[in-house]
Amino acid sequence: MSAHFRHLLYxxxxxxxxxxxxVLFFLLMALGLFGPWLAPYDPLASDxxxxxRPPSWAHPFGTDNLGRDVFSRVITATRLDLAISxxxxxxxxxxxxxxxxxxxxxxxxxxxxIGRLTDTIMAFPLFVLAMGIVSALGNTIENIVYTxxxxxxxxxxxxxxxxxxxxxxxxxxxxxxxxxxxxxRILLFHMGPNIMPPMMVQISLNMGYAILNxxxxxxxxxxxxxxxxxxxxxxxxxxxxxxxxxxxxxxxxGAALMLAVLCFNLLGDGLRDLIDPRMRT
Amino acid sequence: xxxxxxxxxxxxxxxxxPVVMGIIVVTFILTRALPGDPAVFFAGPAADEKSxxxxxxxxxxxxxxxxxFWVYLQNLSRGDLGKSISTGQPVMxxxxxxxxxSLELTLMGLFLAVAIAIPLGMLAATRPxxxxxxxxxxxxxxxxxLPTFFTGLFLVYIFYFLLGLxxxxxxxxxxxxxxxxxxxxxxxxxxxxxxxxEVFRAALYQMILPASTLAIFALAPLARMTRAAMLxxxxxxxxxxxxASGLSRKTILWVYAFQNAILPVLTTLGMVFSFLLGANVxxxxxxxxxxxxxxxxxxxxxxxxxxxxxxxxxxALMYVLLNLAIDILYTxxxxxxxxxx
Amino acid sequence: MESRNPLLVVEELSLEFxxxxxxxxxxxxxxxxxxxxxxxxxxxxxxxxxxVMSYAIMGISDPAARITSGRIVFGGISLFEKSRQQLQxxxxxxxxxxxxxxxxxxxxxxxxxxxxxxxIYRHSSFRGRQIRExxxxxxxxxxxxxxxKRYRAYPFELSGGMCQRVMIAIAISSxxxxxxxxxxxxxxxxxxxxxxxxxxxxxxxxxNMGTIxxxxxxxxxxxxxxxxxxxxxxHVVEVADTEHLFMRPRHPYTAxxxxxxxxxxxxxxxxSAIPGNLPDLRAELPACRYSERCEHFAQDCLESxxxxxxxxxxxxxxxxxxx
Ligand SMILES: Nc1ncnc2c1ncn2[C@@H]1O[C@H](COP(=O)(O)OP(=O)(O)OP(=O)(O)O)[C@@H](O)[C@H]1O
Ligand code: SF4
Ligand SMILES: [Mg+2]
Numbered sequence: 001m002s003a004h005f006r007h008l009l010y011x012x013x014x015x016x017x018x019x020x021x022x023v024l025f026f027l028l029m030a031l032g033l034f035g036p037w038l039a040p041y042d043p044l045a046s047d048x049x050x051x052x053r054p055p056s057w058a059h060p061f062g063t064d065n066l067g068r069d070v071f072s073r074v075i076t077a078t079r080l081d082l083a084i085s086x087x088x089x090x091x092x093x094x095x096x097x098x099x100x101x102x103x104x105x106x107x108x109x110x111x112x113x114i115g116r117l118t119d120t121i122m123a124f125p126l127f128v129l130a131m132g133i134v135s136a137l138g139n140t141i142e143n144i145v146y147t148x149x150x151x152x153x154x155x156x157x158x159x160x161x162x163x164x165x166x167x168x169x170x171x172x173x174x175x176x177x178x179x180x181x182x183x184x185r186i187l188l189f190h191m192g193p194n195i196m197p198p199m200m201v202q203i204s205l206n207m208g209y210a211i212l213n214x215x216x217x218x219x220x221x222x223x224x225x226x227x228x229x230x231x232x233x234x235x236x237x238x239x240x241x242x243x244x245x246x247x248x249x250x251x252x253x254g255a256a257l258m259l260a261v262l263c264f265n266l267l268g269d270g271l272r273d274l275i276d277p278r279m280r281t
Numbered sequence: 282x283x284x285x286x287x288x289x290x291x292x293x294x295x296x297x298x299p300v301v302m303g304i305i306v307v308t309f310i311l312t313r314a315l316p317g318d319p320a321v322f323f324a325g326p327a328a329d330e331k332s333x334x335x336x337x338x339x340x341x342x343x344x345x346x347x348x349x350f351w352v353y354l355q356n357l358s359r360g361d362l363g364k365s366i367s368t369g370q371p372v373m374x375x376x377x378x379x380x381x382x383s384l385e386l387t388l389m390g391l392f393l394a395v396a397i398a399i400p401l402g403m404l405a406a407t408r409p410x411x412x413x414x415x416x417x418x419x420x421x422x423x424x425x426x427l428p429t430f431f432t433g434l435f436l437v438y439i440f441y442f443l444l445g446l447x448x449x450x451x452x453x454x455x456x457x458x459x460x461x462x463x464x465x466x467x468x469x470x471x472x473x474x475x476x477x478x479e480v481f482r483a484a485l486y487q488m489i490l491p492a493s494t495l496a497i498f499a500l501a502p503l504a505r506m507t508r509a510a511m512l513x514x515x516x517x518x519x520x521x522x523x524x525a526s527g528l529s530r531k532t533i534l535w536v537y538a539f540q541n542a543i544l545p546v547l548t549t550l551g552m553v554f555s556f557l558l559g560a561n562v563x564x565x566x567x568x569x570x571x572x573x574x575x576x577x578x579x580x581x582x583x584x585x586x587x588x589x590x591x592x593x594x595x596x597a598l599m600y601v602l603l604n605l606a607i608d609i610l611y612t613x614x615x616x617x618x619x620x621x622x
Numbered sequence: 623m624e625s626r627n628p629l630l631v632v633e634e635l636s637l638e639f640x641x642x643x644x645x646x647x648x649x650x651x652x653x654x655x656x657x658x659x660x661x662x663x664x665x666x667x668x669x670x671x672x673x674v675m676s677y678a679i680m681g682i683s684d685p686a687a688r689i690t691s692g693r694i695v696f697g698g699i700s701l702f703e704k705s706r707q708q709l710q711x712x713x714x715x716x717x718x719x720x721x722x723x724x725x726x727x728x729x730x731x732x733x734x735x736x737x738x739x740x741x742i743y744r745h746s747s748f749r750g751r752q753i754r755e756x757x758x759x760x761x762x763x764x765x766x767x768x769x770x771k772r773y774r775a776y777p778f779e780l781s782g783g784m785c786q787r788v789m790i791a792i793a794i795s796s797x798x799x800x801x802x803x804x805x806x807x808x809x810x811x812x813x814x815x816x817x818x819x820x821x822x823x824x825x826x827x828x829x830n831m832g833t834i835x836x837x838x839x840x841x842x843x844x845x846x847x848x849x850x851x852x853x854x855x856x857h858v859v860e861v862a863d864t865e866h867l868f869m870r871p872r873h874p875y876t877a878x879x880x881x882x883x884x885x886x887x888x889x890x891x892x893x894s895a896i897p898g899n900l901p902d903l904r905a906e907l908p909a910c911r912y913s914e915r916c917e918h919f920a921q922d923c924l925e926s927x928x929x930x931x932x933x934x935x936x937x938x939x940x941x942x943x944x945x
Pocket of ligand 1: 667671675903
């Protein structure tokens, strides 16, 4: 453990970018948890007298067409955006690793079936499939979560399958089997912890994609409804004002979105370095 | 040799069959998994029980699932994707008229991305830790983190609002121009065929921003893959042999390294295209591009199921086709393919 | 003393790699000479720096490599004074090299004929049809059956032995003065090994070509080499004529190697008989890098500089207490 920690410190020192992503990560978490209390204004309170004001001391990100404070809306939106993607990623992580580990461990028909399922999902352009699923399930936030989970499922299933497959014959699995453990126990207590490191990397790399995906769906008008503050929909609402020069409506939520995605991508790269220093690209 | 590759290509086509079947099944499930009763929906708010039942029968919704699937397959084989409730036109027709706009944009974006990413990745790989390498890393990291719609809006703000270099983001041609006669449906090509350079220029200008938006998005994975593949190949045994044989730098780079490195990049291209087809929808919305993406968004908002599912199916089939094309290209380029299979 | 005009002189060559985890001192004060027509074996365990040394001679070192001292003189001229362009032109023309695992050493998606043509085009004045004829001639020269057909084959369609023949054809295409063969027969079956080694020997004899044969196989070295260089952890520990070396090894490491190889043909790679590991080349190293494993170790073995003696004419050893 302390070796891991020292390696972590080493990675941080060697790689300021990873350090930066950690800082960003904690900032995002803080905004997600305490956003509503940190926001200077009520994100829903309109003030038409002060509509479309450019950034100022009072409104650092300006105000939107209804006079709402963009800064407060961007901060408050953090929680919803993160919640959607965390929920989606957790779902696909759990389902994907369970399916993948089973496929890799049992092989045979199980493997074929799960392989076929992931292949079929991957045969679609994923965002397009997401649009199709949302339209079929109904246009709600929960369905955005399920949809995002479905399209991310193959990534987890594939990584978990590969990891489990390569460990199927490993000593510790054999030992567990000989000492009378059932398949369930082996999968849960012996395989599970061992495939965690690569799955963590996958989660972190995947979070960014999940955020982008969910925001993309709300940008085209699915899931989140106005006036709920959410980055994707804020960019969509602000888009009309870009051509007349009121850039702050769309650019600030867009930038927040970008930073969040960037944060998770950098974190994923950093984690990969941490777990396997040779895999640097 | 020749008949060999024909055989391989034939086998690829066969391998695509279950994938296509999977796609059809999924879209079928999606059309049947509607939350409400589609018959009620199609009948409209004013319908009574009887007319709903009639519509249900006419839509075939009173039959068992296998029967419905069979009907669905038959309809598909006739190119019948149902009717769009918002426009009243057959979905197939709607998609067909809008497809060229989307395709032209996507291909342009892909072309730009490839044209930038591959040289960038190669430069970065040949000069590790140089300025170009760091630039490449930056582009790759930022590129995958940028939401396409955000990039698009940002470009519009800079190039249209601030600099005034770009035309308004309102579709394929500004209203003062008239679309060229339909030949391929690609304005850039059709205008050239018609010999109308004015329209060509206008269409090109209109396309630069949305295509760049797509390109910025697609650049990252391509550049990353090119760089990685190139680094791998440059440290491979056969490049060492080429160097030990005194071959010129140019030959080593282009004939030995590049031709090998391009193979994994080709594979990545398939994945990139998948992302692009999705990103295309967002970009079409930002630039009011009259393609199938915009059509699908309108359909989604209007709960026009047949249209959405037709769109999903069309996109998936297009993606399968592209993957097939890549596979075939791969088969032709890489002599080793087919031996292990 | 006869007037000597060696083909290759490596003089006090030191080379290190700058890596993320430290500086790897891969070669230190390596010196030896090769005459025209001579075959010199280089033996030593894995990691002793045999390949690194060959790459340095060829001028194809890894970008991380730095030559920190020494000279390499080829045909009377220092290679370090040549421009990159000149070195590039010399490679494959005057200096050639063949490698271990020939199947990966050839471009997998280019026919062997084309690969041979590339090198001929580069180094000769042949053009057009002549190139093809020359290539076919070379393929027959290395006894590739049915060269016309093999000409269009890809490396993966040929056996390892065939690929190594192609490699030899490429290497000797311009009649070089020096051929470096880095474990040319490792991984090939025994009969093929003999065929390939004979090909190399004949090619060298015909052209009066100097040959450096890098090998793990002491038996092979004994059979084909006039002289043998023994390397250990980036040092040349002993150089002598083959007979001398086997009759009277002076360095404790050489003695161990020979002693550990009862029927001279056993492979060094499978030897576990020499206790201890190679030292970490990134750490501070003692004057004698073998000292940790040596049975004759004495305290003053750690003192620099390590004596380098010529025990009899042409028999050099770097050891404080040679046997
Ligand atoms: N690019 C490099 N960067 C860092 N260290 C290197 C590099 N190339 C080689 N080395 C180190 O130099 C030393 C000598 O390696 P070399 O490949 O010459 O050994 P060798 O004698 O050829 O071994 P083998 O018999 O396995 O081929 C090794 O310790 C190796 O780790
Ligand atoms: S110098 Fe000393 S330690 Fe080194 S080989 Fe000779 S006797 Fe052994
Ligand atoms: Mg070696």
